Amino acid sequence: MNLKHKKQQGFSLIELLVVVAIIGILAAAGVVGYQNYTDSASENVAKSNHASIVQFVRVTANAAKAGVPSTQVPKCTGKQADMATCATQLVTKLNNDGFTTAAAGPSQTQTAISVVGNTNIKIETDINGDDDASDEGESTTVVF
Secondary structure: OOOOOOOOOOOOHHHHHHHHHHHHHHHHHHHHHHHHHHHHHHHHHHHHHHHHHHHHHHHHHHHHHOOOOOOOOOOOOOOHHHHHHHHHHHHHHHHHOOOOOOOOOOOOOOEEEEEEOOOEEEEEEOOOOOOOOOOOOOEEEEEO
């Protein structure tokens, strides 16, 4: 009996299509997971930035109330008459230093810092990217 064994010379088309389909499914799952990861990272950065800005404004306000002059804002001298000017200059400084950012994409955030009622500073950060700062933790007012 003379049986010739035929050597396999490559993969069949079906085998290749199965491998490509599996790679496609894994890539699709990876893209979704990566998008969720970048969105949550963006939210965490926005929360941290918001907390840092609030802390800086509170420290400056408390120092001004205690009569300690600010090295960052010249009009924050602690005198009651200068408090409105102090708040305005502090907001101007934060805006000029780049603490407010324009949202460049749906997963990025935006912060608005403004003076309310002469001596109150309102810090609003759209943390979750829904185009408003009305959710919990997105808006803080610091009283001078």
